């Protein structure tokens with residue numbers, strides 16, 4: 001029997017899973033991926049994948065968690081009586097482990113930027129935000145390693161103390177605030193010179209710019225932002241009560257994710273040209289462009305500092321779910337071992353995050369198939385492990401689970417959505433994932 005903790009209300013569940021989903025993926029990764037893979041063309045593919053593939057898969061993961069009510073390296077065996085299928089859970093755990101490794105690099109950048117802006121606010125650094133030099137920050141090994149160490153340490157502290165519930169409550173204020181800040185940044189960006197061409201870049205659906213590579217990365221982006229295929233969402237759903245409504249929860253998370261991704265795109269691209277950056281600038285895009293936008297506002301540094309706090313908060317609610325999954329699996333949901341497991345997992349994540357961070361500096365020349373170590377880790381997770389995990393789960397759900405039991409987990413079905421959802425998961429989505437996967441290998 002598991003010592004399974006439970007949320008008392010479905011609000012707790014929605015807040016936690018929205019917190020897990022909405023993070024660096026929508027705000028940092030979406031604009032940089034869209035910038036590289038054709039702006040509006042990437043956006044169309046991302047929207048299509050998120051709605052047609054992501055939403056049903058998210059409902060599927062919630063259904064599995066709700067039915068299985070246990071940790072994810074056991075849940076597949078428990079539901080199917082085939083223990084070897086727990087390999088899907090282990091695949092997810094591996095994905096999350098590597099993901100946390102490179103996620104913390106970006107979390108570390110946020111912390112470093114906060115310290116830089118704070119120094120400026122108390123007068124140690126000159127006024128304005130021009131003094132923060134992105135290239136200098138990310139290539140400084142000591143600084144970045146300390147930054148990501150702190151990010152992992154804060155995540156570890158929260159998970160060890162089990163104070164996630166407090167954080168979920170705080171997210172009721174922090175998330176709306178983040179929305180408001182994003183809207184303010186969009187408004188400012190749109191008034192800048194050259195804004196219209198940036199706006200066109202991200203919104204114009206230029207079908208001719210859709211590339212095979214862009215399509216693959218758009219699917220990877222949908223998986224990444226919705227935390228799919230890592231079993232992270234299964235873990236959260238397994239903590240939820242049997243009464244929770246999985247369809248509305250999934251829909252609200254998908255909608256919020258799309259809105260935040262769009263706002264991030266609208267905040268960044270109109271400003272990119274105005275300040276002489278290129279959409280293809282890569283992982284540094286947000287960190288280069290936004291300080292310049294805030295620089296144009298009165299009290300810009302103060303607002304930027306508050307924005308960074310909100311951004312860090314969003315990243316932390318995601319990293320917590322990454323560590324939580326490890327803790328849940330390795331303690332088999334037994335809270336007695338929570339602390340040592342959280343500490344050991346964090347130390348291991350810290351160790352693998354070091355080569356990822358150095359790949360922006362001293363290890364930049366070290367490439368695997370032309371990718372830096374950081375990009376390689378991201379590729380392995382977003383384009384291989386996540387789709388594989390989701391594929392495995394669609395096969396389990398479509399081929400092995402009892403349809404009637406699934407229907408119960410699906411919940412009240414006023415609009416008769418169960419059938420189309422079920423056939424999508426059983427026949428179409430596995431095919432889509434396999435096709436995209438094969439295209440990638442070619």
Ligand code: PFF
Nearest residue numbers: 021023024025225227230232
């Ligand atoms: N969805 C998160 C983001 O977009 O930042 C990343 C993530 C969190 C992926 C948790 C997977 C996961 F289990």
